[in-house]
Amino acid sequence: MKSYLGHPFWQTTIVIVTAFAVIRFGIPYLPPLIGLASAPVPSTVVFQYTVTVIVGLLVWASSNEERWQAFKGPIWSLLVRPEQRVLRGILLVLIPGLVAFITYDTVRPKFAAPPTLRSIHPAPPSQITFRGETMVLDRLENPLRAAGRTDEASATGKTVYYQNCMPCHGDYLDGLGHFATGFSPQPLPLRGGGTIAQLTESFVFWRIAKGGPGLPREGAPWNSAMPAWEEFLTADEIWAVIIFLYQQAGVSPRTWGEVVE
Amino acid sequence: MMRRLEAAVVAFPAGLLGRTALAACAGISMLATLAHPARAQDGERGKLVYEQWCSQCHGLQGDGTGPAAQRMLTRPRDFTRGLFQIRTTAGGEIPTDEDILHVINVGMPGTTMPAWEALLPEGDRQALVAYVKSFYPPFATLPAPVPLTLSSGGRASDDRIAEGRLFYDSIQCWQCHGQAGRGDGPGAAELDDEWGNPIRAADLTQSWMFNGGSTADDIYRRLRTGLDGTPMPSFSDLLNAGFMTDDQLWSLSHYVRSLSPADPPQVQEVIQVERAARFVEVPRLASDERWDEVEAFYVPLVGQIITGDRAFDPAVTSVWVQGIHDGTELAIRVTWSDRSKSPDPTWQQLWQPRVLAALEPKGLGREPGARPDRLSIQFPAVIPEGMDRPYFLMGDSDTPVNLWQWRSDQTRPQRATGRGVNDITTTGPGILTSDAQWVNGQWQVVFRRDFEPNNAETELRFELGRPVPMAFFVWDGDSGEDGTRGAISTWYFLNLEEETPVSTYIAPFLAFLITGALGLLAITRARRRDRESAIGGTPAAATAASTS
Numbered sequence: 001m002k003s004y005l006g007h008p009f010w011q012t013t014i015v016i017v018t019a020f021a022v023i024r025f026g027i028p029y030l031p032p033l034i035g036l037a038s039a040p041v042p043s044t045v046v047f048q049y050t051v052t053v054i055v056g057l058l059v060w061a062s063s064n065e066e067r068w069q070a071f072k073g074p075i076w077s078l079l080v081r082p083e084q085r086v087l088r089g090i091l092l093v094l095i096p097g098l099v100a101f102i103t104y105d106t107v108r109p110k111f112a113a114p115p116t117l118r119s120i121h122p123a124p125p126s127q128i129t130f131r132g133e134t135m136v137l138d139r140l141e142n143p144l145r146a147a148g149r150t151d152e153a154s155a156t157g158k159t160v161y162y163q164n165c166m167p168c169h170g171d172y173l174d175g176l177g178h179f180a181t182g183f184s185p186q187p188l189p190l191r192g193g194g195t196i197a198q199l200t201e202s203f204v205f206w207r208i209a210k211g212g213p214g215l216p217r218e219g220a221p222w223n224s225a226m227p228a229w230e231e232f233l234t235a236d237e238i239w240a241v242i243i244f245l246y247q248q249a250g251v252s253p254r255t256w257g258e259v260v261e
Numbered sequence: 262m263m264r265r266l267e268a269a270v271v272a273f274p275a276g277l278l279g280r281t282a283l284a285a286c287a288g289i290s291m292l293a294t295l296a297h298p299a300r301a302q303d304g305e306r307g308k309l310v311y312e313q314w315c316s317q318c319h320g321l322q323g324d325g326t327g328p329a330a331q332r333m334l335t336r337p338r339d340f341t342r343g344l345f346q347i348r349t350t351a352g353g354e355i356p357t358d359e360d361i362l363h364v365i366n367v368g369m370p371g372t373t374m375p376a377w378e379a380l381l382p383e384g385d386r387q388a389l390v391a392y393v394k395s396f397y398p399p400f401a402t403l404p405a406p407v408p409l410t411l412s413s414g415g416r417a418s419d420d421r422i423a424e425g426r427l428f429y430d431s432i433q434c435w436q437c438h439g440q441a442g443r444g445d446g447p448g449a450a451e452l453d454d455e456w457g458n459p460i461r462a463a464d465l466t467q468s469w470m471f472n473g474g475s476t477a478d479d480i481y482r483r484l485r486t487g488l489d490g491t492p493m494p495s496f497s498d499l500l501n502a503g504f505m506t507d508d509q510l511w512s513l514s515h516y517v518r519s520l521s522p523a524d525p526p527q528v529q530e531v532i533q534v535e536r537a538a539r540f541v542e543v544p545r546l547a548s549d550e551r552w553d554e555v556e557a558f559y560v561p562l563v564g565q566i567i568t569g570d571r572a573f574d575p576a577v578t579s580v581w582v583q584g585i586h587d588g589t590e591l592a593i594r595v596t597w598s599d600r601s602k603s604p605d606p607t608w609q610q611l612w613q614p615r616v617l618a619a620l621e622p623k624g625l626g627r628e629p630g631a632r633p634d635r636l637s638i639q640f641p642a643v644i645p646e647g648m649d650r651p652y653f654l655m656g657d658s659d660t661p662v663n664l665w666q667w668r669s670d671q672t673r674p675q676r677a678t679g680r681g682v683n684d685i686t687t688t689g690p691g692i693l694t695s696d697a698q699w700v701n702g703q704w705q706v707v708f709r710r711d712f713e714p715n716n717a718e719t720e721l722r723f724e725l726g727r728p729v730p731m732a733f734f735v736w737d738g739d740s741g742e743d744g745t746r747g748a749i750s751t752w753y754f755l756n757l758e759e760e761t762p763v764s765t766y767i768a769p770f771l772a773f774l775i776t777g778a779l780g781l782l783a784i785t786r787a788r789r790r791d792r793e794s795a796i797g798g799t800p801a802a803a804t805a806a807s808t809s
Contacts, residue, residue, distance in 0.1 A: 076791075079784050079788070080784075088784065091780075092777060092784075095780065096772070096774075096777040099773065099776045100769040102772075103772040107768050108765050109726060109761065109765065111531055111726070111728060111758070112531065113754045116648060158317060161317075162317035162327070162328055162329040163328055163329050166373075167332075167563070167564070167566060167573065168566075170375065171314065171318075174380070178373045178375075182561045182563030184530065184752065212567075213657070220648065221652070222649065222651060222652045222653060222660075222752075223650070223751060223752060225567060225653070225654075227566070227568060231568060248313070
């Protein structure tokens, strides 16, 4: 065993296998340790990293003539020594077999759903027609917030949210309501930095009022289960639920001032 | 008393065990009360957290009448009666603090109650336990509840499962849960909970929806404790009366567990349609045994809450989809649990009016009546080239969809064109055929059609290897569902498997030959050089690294 560990060929082999295992299986387990979601390493990245490791090891092995000769030893003896005839024969079948299998796996017909690319927050129109009335979205402020009626609006908004929005967007506004798994794409979370925190209230109003059917083409309107809430809610109810959303999610809306800067 | 328990929570937040011991030992917890006078603050915290996250369903007064409550058929729990479903204590007794915390932590699968463990800090959840208990004042005066001593049940085996089935019959589980466990028993239509609201008997074939957990241990615990506030009784008295042994109750638990798949089903985006063996017809009948050998794909359904009359608590929550084709003809079987073969006079009379009265929003002019069960499966009119598809909810005016409609009160299916939920025109069955059977609370419906449609202008033509978007809609008539009130899915993909073309095997074969040839070449060259070096005086192959 010791002679194996001291031998450059076996050292190289062990390092390659270990490196591959760490890249392929180890790295995905690191994020959960600090509380993040696990993410598998894409196969192209695994390939790239593994090749880098192999090249580095070959450079190391060949940088010293004595080590290089020792490194080549096992390969050479496998190729020529009569007593390794059986192993040689087995590998001569196994390795091409493996290559053939990988090739087959690459070329065989596979059926994946076509990718769905969509813009989550597409550019809003400059104005919309809400229940027959024209509303200019640009620079539009939440009238209830402007009038200082946030407490009352928040209470209304809470009722509206839990009666209407909760099945999909969830009790905790995390997009994980009890209906969420029934939809593809799944409903968006409303907490965190990526959603309403980076939007103006007028944008949120547009998304609530017009829903999936009101999305532009880049938003893949045919897939979105978001209702056009103007069918069920008045403008005041929508503005109220918006105030509640920001409050319950613990974030602030983006303001027009920031946009200008 | 309540003071004491809360103080115990503050004193030993780390271990459940510590608190159980404390609750059972009044003397020590008195000391804890004295040592921690800060519990009033804890109560404030509980109220704050409750009002922010719980009151919308359970109500500000804890009576289960929050603004969202009436959109759920299994109503949020009213805490003022001291009745809790998921406990470790005997039937009719109050739960332990750990029991309440456990439900807050893991939620109640199959209901709207989420798992809060990852969402709220531990201290907040502990404070909630105390606050929830404050809605039922006897918590403060009743002696501390003692959990039942529960045995452990060993492994499931065919014999135990068979024994469990005998007791399923003899203690009449089927009265509510039905012969096959789908909640369709003869008594199921008139079940109500302690508050007079209609309640569905659990479908025992969907363990991932079990309110109190899906393992045999969970099931055994519920058989021992009962589900207080629901019609599900505790069976501990049968043990005490000597009617059945603890071991036999475990067998029953294993039997109930065996009714569901071992693992919860995974949702897959692509539904694969297998190719039938050559020259064999695709199955015509829903009961054809060949369906048993075809993979079934799980499709969760949710209520249509997007437009019109909305269904916040639909009766059907999933379908299983299978497909077989023979190169020219396609058969699709859709299977789902449905407690009644609508219109069933019993359910129409005993169940439907109560559901319609209980569920908000009421829906204009929606009266109880004879409604059939329905299934629609939806395709686009042509296979989309790019990413664009018709709107998943029955299309829109620009891009219509094809619908294959089946209903339980008619023998022939209908083809229809959808241009939105309110614009659907039927065009008769054409070459589309269907077959259906309802057995023990389960519908199985087969649609069958040639790849070539009646009308190539307006209908989809299937092609091998080109996935087609597909969506599902199901209505339970006896729950008062029809029109826009029903269960829906978004787009999935149906793929008709091709035969693997011969050309697929050419590249792997060539790869094998080339790699093999290179290997042989390497060996031949190495041996030649080895011989050459041997002539030069170096011992052959003995010092393997002699040449470079």
